[in-house]
Amino acid sequence: MALLASDLTPDLAQAVDLTFAQSIWLWLQTNIMQIIGAIAVLVIGLLLASFLSRAAERALAKSDRFEPTIAAFLSNIIKYALWAVVLVTVLSQFGVETTSIIAALGGMALAVGLALQGTLSNVASGVMILVQRPFVVGEGIQTNDFTAVVQRIGLFTTELKQFDGLYVMVPNSELWNQPIINLNRNPTRRFELVVGIGYGDSMQQAREVLLGLAEADERVLDDPAPQAFVASLDDSSVGIGLRVWSATSDYLALSWDLTEAAKAKFDEVGLSIPFPQREITMVQA
Incomplete structure (x- = not known):
């Protein structure tokens, strides 16, 4: 009487010379429940990982503190971590010792981390930049x-x-x-201009001229109010300073225009902007 593969137990199969196809069929019949369970865990796990990673990306993208890049990066980390959990769970369905696999993966991750520490440093810094948003x-x-x-x-x-x-x-x-x-984070910026005048010129007049230029420009903010002051006593001139506040978007154009206007107005009212000078005294022997 001939034996069928379905009539064999695993122990009896070792004692009987079966073909490769019969051995595979016997193994499938013996482990059918484990195979079904593993496939179910694999499919459900992968679907759940994809769903959770997409949900995390959408939630992070809604927050103002997270850029789209960091949201996608964190969602991928969640997905890959869940994939690893699913893989370990599927292997455990067949009696595979997962402790050694986890230890091997940990050692591999450590080796890769040491080999790519420069690259990982850039990744960590990129995450911090995207989260802290300097x-x-x-x-x-x-x-x-x-x-x-x-x-x-x-x-x-x-x-x-x-x-x-x-x-x-x-x-x-x-x-x-x-x-x-x-240069753009704060809504307002302060511009400071220092113009040198001769020691014989009127410091009060120079301050009034600079304040007049600031008050005539609509881009200069009233609060804080413009300030004009004696900034320095230099070798060849007296430095008259002007401090004004403006919107950050107006800062560059305002700095150019005020500098040009100050030179033109000083020339108009007769205030000199002296060149560097040196006094040389000749002493006879």
């Missing part, structure tokens, strides 16, 4: 090396455009580890 796309910034407008913020690098039109790409770790001056 600057955003479109704002002008000033660092120790350059003054530029932010074009794009990535996880590894930040792309900038200098005011002379040059393209700059900076690793995020370099940006994060130095002082950054944001």
Whole structure:
């Protein structure tokens, strides 16, 4: 009487010489419930991971504190972490010892982290920039090396455009580890102009001229009020200072216009802007 693969137990299968196809069929019959359970866990787990990652991305994108880049990055982390949990769960359905797998993955992650510590430093700095938001796309910034407008913020690098039109790409770790001056973050800025007059000219008249120029310009804010003062006593001139506040968007044009207007008005009223001078006394031997 011939034996069928369905009549064999695993122990009996070891004692009987079966074909490869019969062995596979016997294994499938023996482990059918585990296979169904593993497939169910795999499908449900992957669907759940995708749903949760998309939900997290939508929730983070609604917050003003998170840029779209960081929202997508965090949602991918959630998805990959859930994939790892699903994989370990599926393997445990077949009796695989998952502790050794987790330890191996941990060791692999440590080795990759040590090999890519520079790259991971840029990623960590990119995350901090995107979360803390010392600057955003479109704002002008000033660092120790350059003054530029932010074009794009990535996880590894930040792309900038200098005011002379040059393209700059900076690793995020370099940006994060130095002082950054944001030229556009605050709504108002103060402009200070110092003009030198001769020692024989009237300081009061010079202050009144500068205040008149400030009051005549609509871009100058009334609060804080403009101030004119004696800023310095230099070798060849007396420095008369003017401080005004304006909207940040008007700062650059206002600084140019006030500087030009001050020179023209001083010439008109007869206030001199002297060149550097030296007095030489000849002493006979």
